[in-house]
Amino acid sequence: MAKPFTLTQLRYFSVVAELENMTAAAERLLVTQSALSTSLAQLEASLSTQLFVRLKTRGLRLTPSGRQFAQDIKVFLEHADSLYESARGMGTSLVGELKVGVFAPLAPFRLPTILQTFEAEHPSVEVSFLEADLAELQNALLEGQCETALMYGLGLGRGFTYQVVERIPxxxxxxxxxxxxxxxxxxxxxxxxxxxxxxxxxxxxxxxxxxxxxxxxxxxxxxxxxxxxxxxxxxxxxxxxxxxxxxxxxxxxxxxxxxxxxxxxxxxxxxPIEVMLVRPEGVQPTRRALAFEATCARVYGAAPD
Incomplete structure (x- = not known):
């Protein structure tokens, strides 16, 4: 049975979920706020779920259902991009945005080389980084602010999967x-x-x-x-x-x-301290995230799982 929402609505929702601000999202998407608001309202109606809480002073905040939905559709939207590229004869390339978290003290060491290697292999992927401490990175992963994170395993709570790439005494x-x-x-x-x-x-x-x-x-x-x-x-x-x-x-x-x-x-x-690639448990990673993790593992000299 066909679902009563569109790919455009999902893309609009993804950007609004990332920014949690209607004005900023409309500017990025090059649409009017009224068109964006209407699209989100139609999406919520079709899903029979409230995705956002509207705030007077802060714009929008994702509900728990909205946060989970934002994580779930990442892979779906990536597959849609892959389908488009495949139709154009470019199906083997990776495209789109990838947000990666990194523990601040780790950032200066291997990360520049990792990015250089990754961009040489996947030039159409736009990588951005969230540099933060370990506690902030765990929250960022759970809230969908980044897809994967290069960090220490110190204090890692439940709800994550990880791959160790280095142990440092x-x-x-x-x-x-x-x-x-x-x-x-x-x-x-x-x-x-x-x-x-x-x-x-x-x-x-x-x-x-x-x-x-x-x-x-x-x-x-x-x-x-x-x-x-x-x-x-x-x-x-x-x-x-x-x-x-x-x-x-x-x-x-x-x-x-x-x-x-x-x-x-x-x-x-x-x-020793364990350097890990960490992502939320139960969230299907995008091909972009998997490719970035594979590059990290190679640079660190670890075989990917």
């Missing part, structure tokens, strides 16, 4: 004149730094991970400074304000402040 950073920087093999136990001032990367879930490492080592950290910026932590260490525990290692030992840091391998048996 923690290490310690000290400034270049620190006595430990001259140690043979540049190895150290966290206990050896007990009492020294510490500079902490203070982000949701990351802070709990580092607190766990201190507890495992039986060390009560003398936290002197807390920062949300990865490079800020490195710069303060370089100027002698304390040591830091981090996971990602940079190729350069020079920081933004001009000072140098030295990375020391921890001899403690600490659990």
């Amino acid at each position: 923690p290490h310690v950073l000290v400034h270049a004149e620190h006595p430990a920087a001259l140690r043979p093999g540049r190895e150290i136990a966290l206990k050896d730094l007990d009492g020294e001032p510490a500079v902490v990367l203070d982000l949701p879930h990351s802070r709990e991970y580092y607190e766990q490492l201190y507890a495992l080592a039986g060390v009560v950290p003398n936290v002197r400074h807390r920062f949300a910026g990865y490079e800020t932590v490195r710069s303060f260490v370089a100027k002698g304000h304390g040591y830091a525990m981090l996971n990602q290692r940079l190729h350069s030992d020079v920081t933004y402040s001009g000072g140098k840091v030295v990375a020391l391998t921890l001899t403690d048996n600490f659990p």
Whole structure:
């Protein structure tokens, strides 16, 4: 039985669901607000479901049904695009938009290379990124603000599927004149730094991970400074304000402040951080998302699941 809604209505709904603002959606779609409002009203009537809550001060907000519907139709709209391209003899290409979440401290490392590789293989896909902390990324995935996310697995709740692409052990950073920087093999136990001032990367879930490492080592950290910026932590260490525990290692030992840091391998048996590709459970991924995840896995050297 034919359904009483159109592909145009679904496309309109998808844009409004993304922006949650009728004016902005009409501008992007190049249609009038009245035409857009009528289309959405007809769609809700045909589905016998309220997709949005109309707000006086904030425009629109998706209802739970609307949020689920927005996620479900992504694959449908992609298939419609593929059908169009196939009819034009271009069925093997990927087209459209892809929104990817990324944990902010991870973004500078592999992501530029991942995007460069992906764009070379799929030039018709427009990729945009949401850079955020781990808690924000989980919410963004569940709310459909991004299709997949490159992030740590720290604090990952239920309702997600994931693929591990790298496991990174923690290490310690000290400034270049620190006595430990001259140690043979540049190895150290966290206990050896007990009492020294510490500079902490203070982000949701990351802070709990580092607190766990201190507890495992039986060390009560003398936290002197807390920062949300990865490079800020490195710069303060370089100027002698304390040591830091981090996971990602940079190729350069020079920081933004001009000072140098030295990375020391921890001899403690600490659990590594897992770098993951994460997406919502039960939501069929688009071919664009799958292709991007495959590129990530190759760049990280992991075989895709």
